[in-house]
Amino acid sequence: EDGYDLWLRYEQAPVELRADYNSQISSIAVLGQGATIAAARQEMATGLSGILDRTVTVGTAMPRGNALVAGTYDELSGLDLESADVGPEGYAITQMRRNGRVLTVIAAESEIGVLYGTFAFLQHLLQGEPIAGMELVSRPATEHRLLNHWDNLDRYVERGYAGQSLWDWHKLPDYLDPRYTDYARANAAIGVNGTSLTNVNANAEVLTPQYLEKAAALADVFRPYGIKVYLTARFSAPIEIGGLETADPLDEEVQAWWQTKTDEIYNYIPDFGGFLVKANSEGQPGPQDYDRNHADGANMLADAVAPHGGIVMWRAFVYAADETQDRAKQAWEEFVPLDGEFRDNVLIQVKNGPIDFQPREPFSPLFAGVEDTTLMMEFQITKEYLGFATHLAYLGTMWEETLDAPAERTGEGETLTVTDMMVSDNDDYTVSAMAGVANIGTDRNWSGSIFDQANWYAFGRLAWDPEQDAETVAREWAAMTFTPEAEFLDPVVEMMMGSREAVVDYMTPLGLHHLMATGHHYGPGPWVDDLGRPDWNPAYYHKADEEGIGFDRSSTGSDAVSQYAPFLREQWDDPATTPDELLLWFHHLSWDYEMGSGRTLWEEIVFYYERGVQKVEAMRTTWDEMAPYVDAERHAQIADFLAIQEKEARWWRNACLAYFMEVSGRDLPDGYDVPPHDVDYYKSRHFPSAPGNG
Ligand code: BDP
Missing domain, CATH: 3.20.20.80 (Glycosidases)
Structure with missing residues (x-):
């Protein structure tokens, strides 16, 4: 299990589902001639052989019995299908009864629609869904x-x-x-x-x-x-x-x-x-x-x-x-x-x-x-x-x-x-x-x-x-x-859904941006202010000094806010109505600015950096608990990467807070761990092996 198969991991379905699938589609065909149809036929055979755990052959003529058939509306004309509005690339999957048998039909205007429909059908099975009653119409927007x-x-x-x-x-x-x-x-x-x-x-x-x-x-x-x-x-x-x-x-x-x-x-x-x-x-x-x-x-x-x-x-x-x-x-x-x-x-x-x-x-x-x-x-x-x-x-x-x-x-x-x-x-x-x-x-x-x-x-x-x-x-x-089991999916999807916000928290909370180190963009570099072009420097973006922090793009600043529609311009022009996530994107504010949370801006920044690290700690715990559902090889690699992420989230937190402490002349609020090193230490670190260094 090295991840090569991506979302085409045609693992065998659990035994009850397999019984259902086998009874619904005892014979299978993909009609038509072209290269795309051949690809669909091949995918159907590979996919179903894996999912049903037997060698599935996919025919080229209308199959008998309870069957699955895929093809263009032209190829399927004998079935008198009502054609759905699938457009040039979409498909419709339906079930129907014909002379006492159940037919599952994948129909499309075009060959590529048939291929897309084939993938959609296989994915439905991979997600542990029953075939009975399947109705699916999809076309790309x-x-x-x-x-x-x-x-x-x-x-x-x-x-x-x-x-x-x-x-x-x-x-x-x-x-x-x-x-x-x-x-x-x-x-x-x-x-x-x-x-x-x-x-x-x-x-x-x-x-x-x-x-x-x-x-x-x-x-x-x-x-x-x-x-x-x-x-x-x-x-x-x-x-x-x-x-x-x-x-x-x-x-x-x-x-x-x-x-x-x-x-x-x-x-x-x-x-x-x-x-x-x-x-x-x-x-x-x-x-x-x-x-x-x-x-x-x-x-x-x-x-x-x-x-x-x-x-x-x-x-x-x-x-x-x-x-x-x-x-x-x-x-x-x-x-x-x-x-x-x-x-x-x-x-x-x-x-x-x-x-x-x-x-x-x-x-x-x-x-x-x-x-x-x-x-x-x-x-x-x-x-x-x-x-x-x-x-x-x-x-x-x-x-x-x-x-x-x-x-x-x-x-x-x-x-x-x-x-x-x-x-x-x-x-x-x-x-x-x-x-x-x-x-x-x-x-x-x-x-x-x-x-x-x-x-x-x-x-x-x-x-x-x-x-x-x-x-x-x-x-x-x-x-x-991985697996469609709810005990796995619920926590893992929740972890995924919060994961980008965790990164925002430990790298660039509250609308901060471009604090990454120079060139490779690996790790923090909020102190960088000496590059050839001003707008390559993190300091250009956060504009932190003794008084405050943030890029003033309001109407009294760079006025970037005026490039948005009036209802947004109005909202984003005033720090009081700007959502916290974009606050320092649009405003330069005093460290003592009072946030909606009741904390000062400085306290809020510290709170977010800390929260980012905590989120990663929680992600690690979630993942550890998933061991019973995941093969050892992929589980271990993901666990190791999460450990790297936690270490680096801490590095981001510590380096940024050490730097902002120095610039603002402020200490951390009570209850927060002081960064273990001073800014010079973080500045002195170099990463010749980081990708993108060259
Ligand atoms: C930046 C990348 C640079 C790309 C550039 C681009 O750092 O490597 O060439 O965007 O999109 O994000 O052209």
């Missing part, structure tokens, strides 16, 4: 559901905590590691339908024929599973691999170069999804190098992919090296004036918060800032700022918080959420796209830890249905990954 790999061509994964890149460029295209197929299965099982293979800090080399041939080989493996391949486009590629002197998007030669290059890509990969671009951000080249704007750059690429049906995902993660600016405001300032200037096939990819994947941020104001531009969400599945792979933090709750956040009010007084702001112009979908920065690598368990698999899983689920609740998702995942 979101059109493009993508993983973004930050994988370099040398297989280094930027912000990767799970080994090397899965893509073995050297052995591609001739050797197709079976893992590529398992990757596609795992993703199809959660509805992911796109993958951007390469780092946003892009290397133009991937657009050369040698690499395109390799990317095409991956695309061939993924295609039956409904997954399209995308690549990151380095803006200066026309210079670097095209021999041109400029990459100016308004230069005709540059435009022609991208068109030819794009046509070439489509020759290799006929269903290529399109480009993901990081431009004029953190040193990456972009249109502003030529005095052009983001729309000029994005539109040039959009025109190149448009004839092939491709899209361009243009990232809004931009901020200038100007210390007079509040970094939180900059994406809005750059993109809102360009509203309406982007081509229809451009999606602006916005990180969930205005800064950078912090344990907690308010949602990015861009989501409510534009009207005529398609926006898509970028979440970070890999836990760059939440303790890497050894801290257990279930991110479903964080993403749910963003997706459900009220963002806008209509003239009629209706409140629209962030999800509502990502509307699709394709009638088959309500949301256009969601991307998650992958946490996947060559580690046997794929994600660096077992519980980080839950974040990959939750991303897929929430991309499929942004209104899905995080708790249901956690429950499904835990049931399929």
Whole structure:
């Protein structure tokens, strides 16, 4: 049990359930011919053989007796099914009686719908549910559901905590590691339908024929599973691999170069999804190098992919090296004036918060800032700022918080959420796209830890249905990954649901942010104030001094609050009405500021850091009690990681409190343990082995 099987762990069901399953589906078929149908048939055979603990054969013709049959509505036309509204990728699972027999039917408009329905059926069983009475209709709300790999061509994964890149460029295209197929299965099982293979800090080399041939080989493996391949486009590629002197998007030669290059890509990969671009951000080249704007750059690429049906995902993660600016405001300032200037096939990819994947941020104001531009969400599945792979933090709750956040009010007084702001112009979908920065690598368990698999899983689920609740998702995942027994699920799901808040408490409570150490972002570094750019320094973000702490983004401060809708602006402009979780994001307050709890701000900060550590202690106790339900190998690894998390939660608490004690000149309130070392000790610690150090 090394975690390799993810949510495709087709363990045998308990004996009573198996009896029920066997009687309901004594014969099984998946109808149809295509490669995707073949994948569905194969998955059904593998899955049911495991769950039923016998060799299950899956036929290709309408089965007899009590049976399970899957296929497109066309293939199933003999059954006179009422067709449900499943759209181009959805499915319907129903039970019916026909001539005295029970038929369980998985029906879809498309082959990929049949595959998704097959996974849904198997998952239903893995969650210990009966087949009798099964009724399930599901279709994705979101059109493009993508993983973004930050994988370099040398297989280094930027912000990767799970080994090397899965893509073995050297052995591609001739050797197709079976893992590529398992990757596609795992993703199809959660509805992911796109993958951007390469780092946003892009290397133009991937657009050369040698690499395109390799990317095409991956695309061939993924295609039956409904997954399209995308690549990151380095803006200066026309210079670097095209021999041109400029990459100016308004230069005709540059435009022609991208068109030819794009046509070439489509020759290799006929269903290529399109480009993901990081431009004029953190040193990456972009249109502003030529005095052009983001729309000029994005539109040039959009025109190149448009004839092939491709899209361009243009990232809004931009901020200038100007210390007079509040970094939180900059994406809005750059993109809102360009509203309406982007081509229809451009999606602006916005990180969930205005800064950078912090344990907690308010949602990015861009989501409510534009009207005529398609926006898509970028979440970070890999836990760059939440303790890497050894801290257990279930991110479903964080993403749910963003997706459900009220963002806008209509003239009629209706409140629209962030999800509502990502509307699709394709009638088959309500949301256009969601991307998650992958946490996947060559580690046997794929994600660096077992519980980080839950974040990959939750991303897929929430991309499929942004209104899905995080708790249901956690429950499904835990049931399929470990066991559906309630004695296990109840405490473990509760632990998962509180886990991200524990991280917030011991790292950056009350709206604090970006206190992580420099470069690798491993551990605390609130004292750092000497980096090349002001907005890379934690001290820039917390602004703590003798008097108080917090970033004043109110109307008398940086006024970032004005980028939000009036009802939010009003609420967040006043510390008294700002929720505690965002207090120091929007306000700089005296250490003596009186909190709703009756404590002073200083006492409250100490209380939260302490509470974070206590939460991790409680998580360890919960996990210890789960030993009877989990195989020894996975139980032990998770227990060890939780021990690391507790140690590091304490380190965060002690280092931050030691630093804030020094800055504020205050002692800890009675009853709290004084940090065992002074700030200099914490400052002096270095971590050359931390991933991301290079
Ligand atoms: C930051 C990461 C950096 C990424 C950047 C991005 O530290 O490695 O390149 O985001 O999203 O969070 O482009």
